[in-house]
Amino acid sequence: GAGVSQSPRYKVAKRGQDVALRCDPISGHVSLFWYQQALGQGPEFLTYFQNEAQLDKSGLPSDRFFAERPEGSVSTLKIQRTQQEDSAVYLCASSQGTVLGAFFGQGTRLTVV
Amino acid sequence: KQEVTQIPAALSVPEGENLVLNCSFTDSAIYNLQWFRQDPGKGLTSLLLIQSSQREQTSGRLNASLDKSSGRSTLYIAASQPGDSATYLCAVRLSGYALNFGKGTSLLVTP
Numbered sequence: 521g522a523g524v525s526q527s528p529r530y531k532v533a534k535r536g537q538d539v540a541l542r543c544d545p546i547s548g549h550v551s552l553f554w555y556q557q558a559l560g561q562g563p564e565f566l567t568y569f570q571n572e573a574q575l576d577k578s579g580l581p582s583d584r585f586f587a588e589r590p591e592g593s594v595s596t597l598k599i600q601r602t603q604q605e606d607s608a609v610y611l612c613a614s615s616q617g618t619v620l621g622a623f624f625g626q627g628t629r630l631t632v633v
Numbered sequence: 634k635q636e637v638t639q640i641p642a643a644l645s646v647p648e649g650e651n652l653v654l655n656c657s658f659t660d661s662a663i664y665n666l667q668w669f670r671q672d673p674g675k676g677l678t679s680l681l682l683i684q685s686s687q688r689e690q691t692s693g694r695l696n697a698s699l700d701k702s703s704g705r706s707t708l709y710i711a712a713s714q715p716g717d718s719a720t721y722l723c724a725v726r727l728s729g730y731a732l733n734f735g736k737g738t739s740l741l742v743t744p
Contacts, residue, residue, distance in 0.1 A: 524676075526676075551730070553730070553731075553732070555732075560736070561736055562637070562722055562724075562734030562735050562736045562737055563677070563722075563724075563732070563734050564734070565730075565731035565732065565733070568730040568731065575730065576729065576730050576731070578731075579731065611676060611677065613677075613732075621667060621679050621682040622667070622679065622732065623679060624669070624676040624677040624678075624679075625676050626675050626676040627675075627676050629674075
């Protein structure tokens with residue numbers, strides 16, 4: 521596609537519910553990143569994929585967070601047993617390489633009530 | 634961890650003014666630095682990317698400079714317009730994969 525596409529754009533979850541957030545990167549982009557952006561803050565790194573390999577997951581805040589990219593294209597970020605502190609905008613980005621510019625999607629705004 | 638600081642946090646200027654946004658970082662061993670624009674409720678739009686070997690990049694009315702030794706970058710916006718109103722984010726990449734972001738400068742350009 522022309523850009524990075526994320527779905528859904530908005531998600532309201534009851535506390536304790538599991539959610540899945542989808543990212544379609546730019547076609548041919550090897551690198552894929554997930555970031556979490558709390559209100560009024562800059563994005564914080566969650567995890568990085570190079571093709572299907574998850575090379576860095578050091579930013580995932582707990583074992584309730586899980587990301588996958590099984591075929592090296594579409595990625596899913598799953599959050600189990602959501603809590604209120606998980607409320608944030610989740611941004612996906614892709615790039616042709618790690619040292620090249622990153623292109624971001626519009627994000628998924630998750631609200632946990 | 635790389636700390637990225639952006640000053641000022643907010644800025645309001647009349648249309649037509651030239652302005653400078655500042656970004657500082659604590660670790661000078663960076664691969665690159667990127668400036669982004671974020672509009673309310675939207676994702677990030679890349680404005681300029683400066684590799685560690687470069688001193689500046691220009692795109693239209695935007696000019697970004699990089700001084701690795703002092704850990705600073707500036708984004709210069711010439712002849713500001715109301716459409717420039719947005720949050721501007723600075724992000725630094727070290728040897729790893731992650732971009733380290735500042736909290737941003739919220740810019741308002743008034744007609």
